[in-house]
Amino acid sequence: MVTRQLPNPSELRELMRFKKPDFNGRRRRLDSALTIADLRRIARRRTPKAAFDYTDGAAEGELSLNRARLAFEDIEFHPSILRPAVEVDTSTTILGEPSAMPFGIAPTGFTRLMQTEGEVAGASAAGAAGIPFTLSTLGTTSIEDVRAANPAGRNWFQLYVMRDRDISYGLAKRAAAAGFDTLMFTVDTPVAGARLRDKRNGFSIPPRLTVGTVVDAIPRPWWWFDFLTTPKLEFASLSSTGGTVGELLDAAMDPTISYDDLEVVRGLWPGRIVVKGVQNIEDAARLVDLGVDGIVLSNHGGRQLDRAPIPFHLLPHVVREVGRDATVMIDTGIMNGADIVASVALGAKFTLVGRAYLYGLMAGGREGVDRTIAILRGEIERTMRLLGVSALEELEPRHVTQLTRLVPVSPEVAGVTAD
Template identity: 50%
Template sequence: MSRSSRMNTLLKPPKMAWNATDRRLLRAAGIQDLRAIAKKQVPRMVFDYCDGAADGEISLNRARDTFAGLEFQPSVLRDVSVVDTGRTVLGQRQRLPFVLAPVGFNRVMHADGESAVASVAEQFGVPYSVSTLATTSLADVAAAAPGGRRWFQLYFAEDRGMVKELLACAEEAGFDTILLTLDTPASVPRRRDIRNGLTIPPSMSLGTFAEAWLHPGYWMRQIRAGSPKPQVLAATGGSAADMIKRVFNPRLCLDDVEWLRGVWYGRLVAKGVQSVADAGRVADLVDGVWLSSHGGRKLDRAPVPVELLPDVVDEVGDRVEVLVDTGITSGADIVAAIALGATAAAVGRSYQYGLMAGGRRGVVRALEILSREIEVTLKLLGVTAIDQLNRSHVRFR
């Protein structure tokens, strides 16, 4: 081969995209790259709402540091030419071992909103969890992803009549799983949101307004799509502020879980469990226990969910499936969570960064990144299937 031929082989032109959004997304090699793009594409108050966490953001940072500190134990001389990334989660086989966690107000992040996320989840064969605070109705989410698996995250209001209305909407729209959120007895204003004036009622400064209008593309999309409102809660009536206040229930207790088990036809998952003892208390009433610190957005200095994972699996893993979230920023983190005993991992900010960075196309890019990282991590571990992972493959340092 001549020298010029060798140079031509090495210097292949990069993938090209005429669209500016596509060009940005093609350059994103990891979720952190999508985060950096997102930060430039949306107003600071929008980015901070998604990116931020409670108080000093200690819970979130600890969770991320814990995942970063996990050490894999690879095995070589294995044929890993073909790997199976599929996983059975709550009775159904899916293509990848994670789910999209619920995040409210998706149409605030990007005008494409929940419908776009649902369609991408269907494309990649993973469940999409729709928040009670979604800005798209459950019926419209179902229409956007008729063949996808849809879960509904439920804030259990003090008014059981309101809860019944939400359950009826979920059932009518073909949602098969309820994620009962347990860790929100009170609303928690986050420091970034307070600084940006994202409070009820809003109290935004002139500086916040001025910075927001540095993103004309964002506002043009919002104007064309219409003002985002909590569409799921709209069925229960009242103003937006009133609806949001009603979903936080300081009286939620085990009796409510028992009642919900009796009235809901599908799968039920207890989301927001943060101790081995509480996992044991709910295990006989639900199909799944979701270890979560709400992405670090509620109690600061909360336990790190992935650190609880092995003990919770030992306690209840023969009775229920165990999911885990908070601090997951890569496909390698997802693989580590499965190895430690999780049925599936849940990602929230990862796909939201994609949504802010480029709407539906950004969510596709986020899931492409995670999928690639999962497959590569399995091969480097010497594992040919997700279901082969166990605690021998990873350890806490």
């Protein structure tokens, strides 16, 4: 039998402790976000469809992006027991200088379109967190203004090769003069990928007011207020602005980009140079032979060639081939700190996050970017503790198994026989 009694008033008082209401809407919604997926849901509610889909979408059927995310979901960790990791050290040295965590902010174009604080929010948040920030050639904040927003932190510059080479060379020289320490030479965009969400939405830079955009604006007046009451949305480094994303890229980029361009850029850049967009072992080995400081395994967030290689699957093979001779980094599909831990365990020296940063930006400006970084930091630290690892240097391939849903078919299995 259960013995019952009248409730004790003092015990009831202890239970009836109500949370103090927070009347700051931005802080309240950001505090409710526990994962990057939560930030994405908030961002989707607060951002016009065309701008959100530009960030969220990828090329054609979006298979490259979805496969990259599945690759991170399909991992199995192998923790060690009875190995206390009460304090964990997430710091690392990347390209000769420190970073408080093994990730930085990837280059993203048109960033003020997502939220008016744009690259200033990203650069200042990165500086406060002690991680690198990368400014895109297609950024909406100038090289000099990013440096002003992050004066003591690490700033990297991502460079496209333009049809007018002097534009590219001039941007590289400006970034060097502003104290940017690393140039990220991007090689996977000779032409624009087919980003079908943008075409269906009639997305352009700057946004055009249509019946559809006006209707979409009704539940999001704050975004349009910011857009209409802040400086004109335009590229900070390019003079051409009008048109769809594909038209802008095809007009600006040069499909004849080659190793000769890499040699020229290396000659004029005084700092470290990293090649972004590497997608096979052979290219990685050739770049290392040419003396680049690092490579980024990337399929451009799935936004260029659909069905491209999955960077996370490619990672251990490239590390075995060139990991002793160059810094190997990775991006595409990272949505959790555990994805970053797994990448480091398999040999990546560093990772880059793009969409995760933009979801935070759209959800809450600078504070939203801070929240993105805090979420990823917490996930990294928790994953390391649960693995029994106190420092990044202790992570090894034995900690991770890559499970595969997509298994390459050999010629024999496909029913093809050699002559």
